[in-house]
Amino acid sequence: MSNHSKSSPLTSYFAVWGALLLGTFLTYEAALIDLGRFNAAVALTIATTKALLVALFFMHLKGASEKLLKLVVASTIFFLILLLALSMFDYGTRSFS
Amino acid sequence: MATATVPSVERENYLNKHYGVESWLLTTDHKRIALLYLISITFFFFIGGFFALLIRLELLTPASDLVQADTYNKLFTMHGQVMVFFFLIPSIPAVLGNFLIPLMIGAKDLAFPRVNLLSWYLYIIGGIMMVHCMLTGGVDTGWTFYTPFSTAFSNTKVIEAGLAIFVAGFSSILTGLNFVVTIHRMRAPGLTWSRLPLFVWAHYATSIIQILGTPVVAITLVLVVAERSLHLGIFDPKLGGDPLLFQHLFWFYSHPAVYIMILPSMGVVTEIIACFSRKRIFGYSFVALSSIAIAVFGFLVWAHHMFVAGISVYAALIFSLLSYSVAVPSAVKVFNWTATLYKGSIRYDAPMLYAFGFLGLFTMGGLTGLFLAALGVDVHVTDTYFVIAHFHYIMVGGALMGYLGGMHFWWPKISGKLYPEGWARLAALIVFIGFNLTFFPQFILGYLGMPRRYADYSHMPEFQILNVFSTAGSTVLGVGYLLPMIYFLWSMRYGKPAPDNPWNAAGLEWKTPSPPTTYNFEEEPVVTWEAYNYDEIDKGHKEEVHVVG
Amino acid sequence: MSDSQAAVPHHDGLHNPALLHHFATEEQQRDSASFGMWIFLATEVMFFGGLFCAYLIYRRWYFGDFAAASKSINAALGATNTAVLICSSLTVVLAIWAAQTARRGLMILMLVLTMLFGVAFLGIKGIEYKDKFEEHHVPGVSFSFDHQQIPGHPDQYANPQHAQIFFALYFIMTGLHALHMVVGLGIFTWLLWMAWKGRFTPHYHTPLEIGGLYWHFVDIVWIYLFPLLYLIDRHP
Amino acid sequence: MFDNFPLWPQRASSMAGNVDALFIFLLIVSGLMTLLIFTAIIYFAARYRYRKGVPAEQIEGSIPLELSWSLIPLGVFMVIFAWGAVVYFKGRTPPRDSTEVYVVAKQWMWKLEHAEGQREINELHVPVGRDVKLIMTSQDVIHSFFVPAFRMKQDVLPGRYTVAWFHATKPGTYHLFCAEYCGTQHSGMIGSIVVMEPAQYEAWMSGGTGGPLSATGEKIFAELGCVTCHRSDTQGRGPNLQGVFGKPVQLEDGRMLTADENYVRESILDPGAKVVKGFKPVMPTFQGLVSEEQLNALVAYVKSQSQPGAGVAKANAAVTAPEGAPGKGNQVQ
């Protein structure tokens, strides 16, 4: 996980930090504009980008020496989406017959 | 290669290295923790079994004469909760898995020994809460805690039971976490994934479910507790909530949880079948991958418990369809086990008898699962004794048989003593007969329409004869379970000392002394052979001494 | 996939006292620890996942009521808190960097800063909770959410029962998150203590790394909670 | 002898044969499978038992075999699935023009109310040979309406309607069970379904009291002041309810849905949830002011306003009434 720090990673840390703050600002501002159904989509896209930044750079997922950790993350997200999607499927189709 | 030397009694091992209560309660040795688990889950098994006997006695006659309806409801609730959460889920992983995984992969211990001990303590805390709950009135919601009954109507100790299971759940999560890390990081040099014993593969798959499923039931129980104490409305239709949401969340865990119960048992049976037919498992990689497939597909099918609960028709279709996806890898396993027997050199020692029992009863239980997954049939049989019979066939006939088989198989390794083979075979036979007598009639009862969770069937006297069979069977079954308990205890004192490898079995665990030393291996083993290399073992042992039997 | 066979003995032959007996190498030990932490985080995701599931369903059912309830919480405070957490995540990585580059003073400073940010977060959270308490928006007997307009539907009032479900989820989700923060502060106190005693070297600072993983994860949860709870339908 | 020791449940509805056929198919398929596997195990175990000097023959595995014993079962499974789905669909779709019975479950009894007005407790009289649709709700916890002889079961939930139907084929008295655990007297929440010849049934019916349920509903409609807003012209503050049931409704937020039992129910209890286009959300909630029975009567009344021959609604339009309507909790299966 470590030992990749030949050149100082400080720049990337601060860049990510800046991007995260910007993202927070953007989410907040976007919420004040009426985008119809897209409000939620925009908010979630920004949130996911921010989460990815944290995971990849702060949690060093990007530099992780093995695929294993990425596999753990990917499968966790997969099962989470499964939970949400399959239960939403029930709620979404209760009305048709 | 394995040796059949009989150890001198004085040899230092994990059991006699330290003495005293403290050396047990503060141990981080995975083998000692396994024994702590063994004692505690046996305790809970007998409590659960005691409740089962009371249930069966009550159902001997149609009227509710032995106990009142409210007591009966508490009996089956706590029977289910104890058996599922405090016996079967921890059983094989926490006892045999804990003991054997490090041995099988050539490690000195699990990756996080202290976490391992912590998970036992969590289990014990949960267990004490459960016992306390039972002693102070118990709980009557059914093991499924369906809302809004559990949150707004039951006036029993729902919160306490929920929290007990919550705590025990974390024990299960930590066990799974420990196994996954151990299996990834601690394997001996040369022990590649394709050389792993299938027991380890099965536990790996189990751990995935424990890690990803258990937290969901944990948070669901938190919500039940919150709803019950604060009336938030999350599950209460009176306050705008949806009771089916609870069922979704509950089964998202509790369906995969049934594979937490069966997969380890499948692993055990695989080892036993390989050993007693002296063969490499037929289709090793298919058996290995089918474990993973079961774990993954197991997450796709949960709402098959809700076909008449009021979910959408389309969701019911999808979940029925997906339910069959788990059946395929299960079928693959059954066929591969059967094929392994082909051209083997088969012995009928007690572990193998249990494995045979497992094969037959699991197949029947699994096939009746197909009935339940078929929408049209489930409408009729859901919430009847057909379901009860289905899952007892798998959980008692399958998982528990496998557990007992494993206990016999590895008992010489665990205790350093041989159990009495004749008694063991007799017990296997009694269990098998008692089991079928108890639960086969319940299939018929179920199709006739006898609903489950009925304390009283005095308006339906036509159900009595089958219930009498069932009750009679359960006493036979009880005897069958008491026997091993007695002779295992007996053998600890009077049994013959076990050689290191009494079955001439493959696998690193048999290369350690019986019982193993604290750090398992004097030096780190290097694996150069495939799993189940019985041909090499048997070549090396033309003059093999078959000590047991 | 990892393979542990590569059990190369450590080069300098020095035995690190932090190496536990059952591990062959320090590398194996460190990889196990971080892998274990990642798996633990997977369970955490599913733990919050159940709540997200409930949230999603009721938000679809009772969108207007949820929007009205969401509007009643202070988004500016929420945004501030997001920024606070992001800063704390930065100080965490800086602390690790300091450990890697043997800057003990900086490491301690960063750890202290992280904890200060954490405390600030909880403080702001406390203000929010206090507001909600005073407005009787805490679910339970004293709950009241009468005559609150649904955003975009000026003539319609939110159904208090449905708003109560929102607030129940709000309190459970943010409450659990805050609980994680408290645990995190505990972990960081311990890390600070170890750092103070000089236990972390460029060579060995695994606890710092896995403590950091935990902290970042709690940050990520918040990154989702913020828009989902505070910003449902804010536009004028 | 088989009176006391039956091995097969009575078969008294049009669905029973369908379910039994699938069940028998499953019995045969799994019986054959069990036979195959058990025979193989027993044969191998006996044939290849340990003999001194005869070593086991190592076999690695076989891809063709693996494929065939995963794909062939998969094929069989798909047949079972499809068959099960067809039977289920049939059992879930009440035919049009069924006789309607409103069911209210509570700890621990069944209250049944015929659309014609008869009320019964724990006993339901129905004619043979007619489709009967049950519109069910619960006052407290989840129950389940189970008639083994009809192979019919449906959970009964608080807070919404679920629907089931049957078509009795044989006169007789059959068990009615509550199949979902609902508390202490769960096993006492039983009753019977009395299936009668049509003539007998008519006789039984005429012995009943009161008017039809919709008439009761009309009375309540007036008592609660619904009429003040829902008038039979277009002058009311609320929509004219004539001809509403079973038709598509356009909502204020643009959604379209069909007015079914659950929609009417929700309109009364939570009027704000779905506001009809062109109206202001001024209707007060009647949550807590009407009992489940009154609610059923109101629903029956609103429904009757769309029956052929009722009021000014174009009578034939009601025939197109589809089941179910979009939106949450509106499921009518």
Ligand code: HEA
């Ligand atoms: C260890 C426990 C365990 C296991 C492994 C299973 C395995 C399966 N279960 Fe079971 N089940 C339970 C425990 C278990 N179950 C419990 C506890 C309940 C009730 C909970 C409650 O309500 O209290 C339950 C309830 C239950 C229901 C809900 C019933 C209801 O309440 O209405 C359903 C419905 O689909 C179901 C289906 C299945 C299926 C399809 C499998 C499959 O995984 C089975 C796969 C195996 C096989 C199919 C056998 C081998 C295959 C062959 C030999 C292939 C050849 C066959 C052919 C070609 C036909 N189970």
Ligand code: HEA
């Ligand atoms: C691992 C799980 C497991 C196991 C092992 C068992 C084991 C048994 N179970 Fe049960 N069972 C469940 C899980 C399990 N069960 C679940 C989840 C439910 C559903 C609960 C619900 O609806 O909520 C259930 C429900 C259930 C019912 C239905 C109750 C109802 O719906 O009304 C019945 C009825 O026959 C039953 C019977 C039995 C019997 C006879 C055994 C036998 O196998 C037990 C044999 C063991 C013994 C007999 C113990 C031997 C001990 C002695 C002889 C010593 C005597 C005691 C003392 C000295 C204290 N079980």
Ligand code: CUA
């Ligand atoms: Cu009503 Cu069970």
Ligand SMILES: [Cu+2]
């Ligand atoms: Cu299941």
